[in-house]
Amino acid sequence: MKLHTLALTYLIYFLLSVVYNLVITPAKGSLYVRFLDVGQGDAVLIKTPNSRFILVDGGPDFSVDYYLSEAFLFRKCRFDMVFLTHPHSDHYSGLQRLRKRCGIDFYHDNTSPNPSSHAKFMIDGVMIERLCPPNGYHSKDINDTSLVLLITYKNKRILLTGDAGGHILCRDDMLKKIGTVDIYKVSHHGSASGLCRLLIAKEAVISVGKNNPFGHPSFEVVNHLMESRTVIRRTDKEGTIEYKIL
Numbered sequence: 001m002k003l004h005t006l007a008l009t010y011l012i013y014f015l016l017s018v019v020y021n022l023v024i025t026p027a028k029g030s031l032y033v034r035f036l037d038v039g040q041g042d043a044v045l046i047k048t049p050n051s052r053f054i055l056v057d058g059g060p061d062f063s064v065d066y067y068l069s070e071a072f073l074f075r076k077c078r079f080d081m082v083f084l085t086h087p088h089s090d091h092y093s094g095l096q097r098l099r100k101r102c103g104i105d106f107y108h109d110n111t112s113p114n115p116s117s118h119a120k121f122m123i124d125g126v127m128i129e130r131l132c133p134p135n136g137y138h139s140k141d142i143n144d145t146s147l148v149l150l151i152t153y154k155n156k157r158i159l160l161t162g163d164a165g166g167h168i169l170c171r172d173d174m175l176k177k178i179g180t181v182d183i184y185k186v187s188h189h190g191s192a193s194g195l196c197r198l199l200i201a202k203e204a205v206i207s208v209g210k211n212n213p214f215g216h217p218s219f220e221v222v223n224h225l226m227e228s229r230t231v232i233r234r235t236d237k238e239g240t241i242e243y244k245i246l
């Protein structure tokens with residue numbers, strides 16, 4: 001390669017790096033939580049204050065790859081933590097591929113041993129608590145074995161529930177642990193099966209596909225959220241939904 005071509009290549013790379021660091025990469029010190037628009041399914045990409053990445057579920061197909069090419073510009077995808085709430089295809093299929101092609105430092109799913117009845121993982125000042133399922137929990141309905149994760153950063157609380165049933169979320173011990181949350185990823189894409197009327201959230205995110213065959217989200221769930229004056233956000237209407245927590 002001629003010298004001026006090499007210099008030009010370095011210059012372009014440098015300029016792209018500057019754009020990436022100053023414009024695309026948000027300032028350090030904030031937590032970013034992105035509810036990715038993966039159609040009918042779940043995938044939540046979290047960027048910690050020190051630019052480490054956590055993924056909760058991988059969606060039904062290749063949709064997450066598109067978002068990863070933004071997050072990992074010029075480098076191989078690498079996650080510090082990956083969680084799978086339960087092995088249904090709308091959460092799992094995309095993740096199956098990512099487990100092969102990305103680096104993953106820590107992996108945890110609903111069958112992983114729970115080191116305690118209330119396991120906590122800490123990363124960059126972000127606390128992730130596994131509230132469900134307890135060790136050895138079995139159910140005929142795989143949805144009810146979903147990991148339920150409570151993420152706390154500074155004074156903000158985010159609840160991710162996979163597709164857990166309302167009867168799981170509404171248990172006394174669960175409500176006590178959950179308390180009031182700022183952001184609630186509505187269970188089971190807004191299906192009535194995930195409705196817990198006692199769960200209090202300021203904002204609710206429904207991760208759901210347009211014109212899905214299941215009729216999600218259900219009228220019951222949407223109506224309950226409206227009556228309880230919860231702000232409703234939906235990936236089928238807004239696309240990817242991002243929260244920046246300072």
Ligand SMILES: [Zn+2]
Pocket residue numbers: 041042088090091162163188189
């Ligand atoms: Zn699902």
